[in-house]
Amino acid sequence: MKDVAAAAGVSATTVSRVLAGNYPVSASTRKRVLRAVQDLDFVINAQARALVGGSTRTVAFIVRDLVGPLFAYIGQGVEQQATAEGRVCLVCTHHGDADRELELIELMREQQAEAVVLVGGGLRTPEHLERMAQIARSLERVGSRLVLCGRPPIGPDAPATVVEYDNEGGAFAVTNYLLSLGHRRIAFVGAAEPDHTTTSARFDGFTRAHAAHGLTVDPGLVAGGTFDRESGYRQTKALLTRDTGMTAVVGITDIVASGVLAALHEAGLRIPEDISVAGYDDIPQSADLNPPLTTVHIPHEELGRSAVRLALHRDDYAQDQHLMLGTHVVIRKSTAPPSVPSALTGH
Amino acid sequence: MKDVAAAAGVSATTVSRVLAGNYPVSASTRKRVLRAVQDLDFVINAQARALVGGSTRTVAFIVRDLVGPLFAYIGQGVEQQATAEGRVCLVCTHHGDADRELELIELMREQQAEAVVLVGGGLRTPEHLERMAQIARSLERVGSRLVLCGRPPIGPDAPATVVEYDNEGGAFAVTNYLLSLGHRRIAFVGAAEPDHTTTSARFDGFTRAHAAHGLTVDPGLVAGGTFDRESGYRQTKALLTRDTGMTAVVGITDIVASGVLAALHEAGLRIPEDISVAGYDDIPQSADLNPPLTTVHIPHEELGRSAVRLALHRDDYAQDQHLMLGTHVVIRKSTAPPSVPSALTGH
DNA sequence: CTTCGTGTAGAAAACGTTAACTATGCTGCC
DNA sequence: GGCAGCATAGTTAACGTTTTCTACACGAAG
Numbered sequence: 014m015k016d017v018a019a020a021a022g023v024s025a026t027t028v029s030r031v032l033a034g035n036y037p038v039s040a041s042t043r044k045r046v047l048r049a050v051q052d053l054d055f056v057i058n059a060q061a062r063a064l065v066g067g068s069t070r071t072v073a074f075i076v077r078d079l080v081g082p083l084f085a086y087i088g089q090g091v092e093q094q095a096t097a098e099g100r101v102c103l104v105c106t107h108h109g110d111a112d113r114e115l116e117l118i119e120l121m122r123e124q125q126a127e128a129v130v131l132v133g134g135g136l137r138t139p140e141h142l143e144r145m146a147q148i149a150r151s152l153e154r155v156g157s158r159l160v161l162c163g164r165p166p167i168g169p170d171a172p173a174t175v176v177e178y179d180n181e182g183g184a185f186a187v188t189n190y191l192l193s194l195g196h197r198r199i200a201f202v203g204a205a206e207p208d209h210t211t212t213s214a215r216f217d218g219f220t221r222a223h224a225a226h227g228l229t230v231d232p233g234l235v236a237g238g239t240f241d242r243e244s245g246y247r248q249t250k251a252l253l254t255r256d257t258g259m260t261a262v263v264g265i266t267d268i269v270a271s272g273v274l275a276a277l278h279e280a281g282l283r284i285p286e287d288i289s290v291a292g293y294d295d296i297p298q299s300a301d302l303n304p305p306l307t308t309v310h311i312p313h314e315e316l317g318r319s320a321v322r323l324a325l326h327r328d329d330y331a332q333d334q335h336l337m338l339g340t341h342v343v344i345r346k347s348t349a350p351p352s353v354p355s356a357l358t359g360h
Numbered sequence: 361m362k363d364v365a366a367a368a369g370v371s372a373t374t375v376s377r378v379l380a381g382n383y384p385v386s387a388s389t390r391k392r393v394l395r396a397v398q399d400l401d402f403v404i405n406a407q408a409r410a411l412v413g414g415s416t417r418t419v420a421f422i423v424r425d426l427v428g429p430l431f432a433y434i435g436q437g438v439e440q441q442a443t444a445e446g447r448v449c450l451v452c453t454h455h456g457d458a459d460r461e462l463e464l465i466e467l468m469r470e471q472q473a474e475a476v477v478l479v480g481g482g483l484r485t486p487e488h489l490e491r492m493a494q495i496a497r498s499l500e501r502v503g504s505r506l507v508l509c510g511r512p513p514i515g516p517d518a519p520a521t522v523v524e525y526d527n528e529g530g531a532f533a534v535t536n537y538l539l540s541l542g543h544r545r546i547a548f549v550g551a552a553e554p555d556h557t558t559t560s561a562r563f564d565g566f567t568r569a570h571a572a573h574g575l576t577v578d579p580g581l582v583a584g585g586t587f588d589r590e591s592g593y594r595q596t597k598a599l600l601t602r603d604t605g606m607t608a609v610v611g612i613t614d615i616v617a618s619g620v621l622a623a624l625h626e627a628g629l630r631i632p633e634d635i636s637v638a639g640y641d642d643i644p645q646s647a648d649l650n651p652p653l654t655t656v657h658i659p660h661e662e663l664g665r666s667a668v669r670l671a672l673h674r675d676d677y678a679q680d681q682h683l684m685l686g687t688h689v690v691i692r693k694s695t696a697p698p699s700v701p702s703a704l705t706g707h
Numbered sequence: 708c709t710t711c712g713t714g715t716a717g718a719a720a721a722c723g724t725t726a727a728c729t730a731t732g733c734t735g736c737c
Numbered sequence: 738g739g740c741a742g743c744a745t746a747g748t749t750a751a752c753g754t755t756t757t758c759t760a761c762a763c764g765a766a767g
Contacts, residue, residue: 030746080432088426373718713762
């Protein structure tokens with residue numbers, strides 16, 4: 014910048030003012046400065062500006078993986094809103110490791126991010142919650158803001174913005190839909206990690222729908238596993254060997270459901286004639302699966318956008334730092350009434 | 361940091377040294393400092409450190425969209441390698457706007473990113489190439505590095521790291537495969553934007569394979585469109601109304617191919633019995649399409665990792681700043697010999 | 708007993724920018 | 738003509754680190 018100032022025959026302050034445009038500068042001076050900026054191909058140093066200006070104009074988002082379509086869509090929302098608000102985006106992945114997640118938040122605190130958006134579900138043990146609350150307070154102290162996007166609040170005292178969706182309600186709705194079709198033996202694939210907010214909320218909805226129909230969930234129909242396709246495939250294989258009498262399967266995720274579908278196809282079962290399948294998330298490619306998948310829609314992008322919007326304008330939205338967005342079932346071709354409902358009901 | 365120093369009864373210099381660990385500090389002093397850091401919940405200011413230390417330890421990657429699975433996988437590679445090298449990742453999207461892409465590079469120059477990775481194909485007009493070369497030089501001047509990931513080099517004089525894959529070769533191979541099966545009327549969907557590197561390379565491979573069989577491409581079988589599913593769907597609809605006699609379709613992208621499949625299904629055509637379909641990219645969900653898609657595999661993640669590795673260690677890999685990774689055809693169920701090959705050959 | 712080296716600590720300058728303050732030359736008014 | 742007020746530009750300090758240089762004490766060697 015000194016070089017530019019010298020080339021234009023002015024002081025550094027004037028250059029700064031021309032670039033920022035927040036102070037009157039005469040037209041001729043402005044022209045000379047701009048000319049020098051061009052000639053020297055000068056760009057401002059964002060670090061130095063942040064150091065004195067107070068804000069880095071940076072939003073961080075921390076996500077399980079870049080490749081999971083759900084995360085990608087939420088991430089897209091975060092990025093778009095951040096860009097729209099003139100911010101730059103930092104991104105990190107933790108691959109499902111809760112401790113790594115905390116480390117990353119710390120790293121983002123060093124980076125002085127204006128907001129740190131945690132995308133997707135997370136661990137919910139008392140210790141982890143306590144550490145998270147502490148981190149939320151640490152962030153607040155440096156003027157940053159913790160944002161939970163797709164995850165329930167940490168606690169009443171922790172300063173955090175929360176934008177979640179009705180996870181449990183969606184699971185209730187899709188399970189209820191299957192039950193209404195006449196299914197009584199519904200498997201749930203992907204129930205491991207009971208301390209994970211997404212897992213527990215979805216399983217709770219599954220259970221509550223059964224209860225609403227006066228039924229209890231058969232533990233033999235509950236399979237564990239992780240959030241990937243491979244897991245859905247393997248767990249379904251295992252279920253099939255056990256002769257559970259299931260007529261429908263709910264995958265905890267569309268990705269998991271695609272593994273479920275693969276295993277069922279391999280076993281020669283027709284979908285939905287022989288067995289119904291439902292997923293969760295409504296990722297775009299669900300419509301292209303074979304058959305197109307019945308699932309629960311989440312307002313992915315809106316989730317990400319709101320997260321950033323609320324966090325950056327938290328003075329304007331002061332009393333509104335907890336948003337719950339709705340979910341709804343999307344019925345496609347992978348679900349139908351069971352073929353011999355009465356015969357199986359009493360199983 | 362001054363607070364920590366005061367709390368520990370030492371100077372700021374000493375605190376810095378304890379944290380950096382690059383200077384001998386007595387055990388007792390270290391303990392006191394660490395204690396104060398804990399008590400005050402201190403984190404270093406990355407901006408200030410970057411300002412004096414010279415490096416921001418930041419890698420930027422600029423991508424069309426976060427949600428395209430191809431980009432996501434390459435991005436994943438970038439992020440992983442950057443993290444492995446102790447860097448932090450900045451991400452931006454340009455949604456296919458080439459000018460916006462240039463703006464973003466400029467923005468990343470302000471951010472003093474150590475490397476700026478451009479993911480995916482791009483525009484290739486003379487003017488754009490010239491501006492790009494200029495930007496590459498600008499980046500070099502501030503110690504940063506332009507990295508082209510999945511795009512051919514700008515020119516011999518532009519300082520850039522290039523990690524590309526054999527785009528044209530893959531298109532040749534998959535087209536050649538269809539021709540070998542006996543197809544003679546092969547449509548190409550997604551050929552708009554002829555100045556786009558990805559489009560032109562893939563179309564060139566398509567053309568060259570025809571030439572190798574002594575054939576020329578019928579312009580009536582070449583459909584335009586963009587890189588999304590909707591475009592594949594619409595273009596295929598249009599092709600179907602024109603009675604082209606096509607027995608196979610190559611989608612410029614797996615995403616486009618999924619739209620092609622949808623349109624063909626809707627028209628009541630069986631795949632591959634009535635018509636074959638191939639895609640490009642081998643995104644993971646291609647295996648779950650109906651039917652599983654024959655496509656061209658790209659080493660997505662390796663592409664991203666190499667890009668970062670080469671850029672950050674360009675003194676070690678000085679003479680090796682242009683890498684070309686291989687592609688290969690993945691044969692699945694969406695392709696088969698044409699049902700009445702001889703009848704259509706002479707079309 | 709001086710001198711030297713070594714281990715540890717601090718002071719001061721520097722990084723590139725902005726903000727608060729100060730200075731200069733005009734214009735216009737009494 | 739003197740002076741208030743305004744438009745424009747410059748000076749200086751500050752942001753939070755690291756780095757370079759300097760300082761001090763202590764033990765060992767001559």
